[in-house]
Amino acid sequence: MSRRANAIAAGLGLYVVLVMASYAVHRLAFGITGGPYPIWYSVGWEIFDAAKAVVPGAAAGWLCRTGAVRSGAIVGGIGGLIQFSAFLTLGVLNVIPFSGAPGRMILDIVVLALTSAFTNAIGAAAGVFLHDSGSSMQRA
């Protein structure tokens, strides 16, 4: 595989790890407490959301400078699709009445993929910047 493809694969892998980690938090919150969700659930969810927004893209940009913004967008877009499919399959999205509005599910998927692609493209640009800054500091 080319270096760019490797970077995209690494970013996607990281995205999947973050999705599964947020699912673990979800299971822990609802599986153990069974009642209204605890405060650490909303805290953990927000932290994972912030991480999913930029970290996979930043990893892709850090690993390969060439076409970093596009690589980040690919990682975010596909990662968003994986996230939605995984959460739908695993029952995390049960609170949303998709069966009553099938069109809503499609729109939600598209919006999630687009917003994730956007933020991860920014993350990838940040990854390149940080990598370049680190390299120039090492040279100095």
Add this chain to the structure above:
Amino acid sequence: MSQRANSIAAGLGLYVVLVMAFYALHRLAFELAGGPPIWYWLGWPMFDAAKAVVPGVAVGWLCRAGALRSGAIVGGVGGLIEVLTFDVLNVMPLAESPGRMTVEIVVAALTSAFTNAAGAAAGAFLHDAKQ
């Protein structure tokens, strides 16, 4: 003001504009439509994504020096403004549980600082790449 202070002010201004635009969307959804319609649920993640990185990108674009820290400042202060504004405007009333409010404020500020710091790094990179 220095260029860095100007860029932080511009980023914060942008953050506030996004927060108020989201509030306008919220009012429109709940008062005109009588309940949250589908476009409200679609608009929410879009504003969230924009608030997460766009103010930071603006800061990094306007001033390269200390871009990461400036982005984190904009995100942190912007996150505080967001939570407090939404609490005051009753979008997300948190005053019923003060402990929860404190935690929510800290987490919102930290996550927003993190993503906007990344945004600022991206802004500096994109500005360099353009030149």
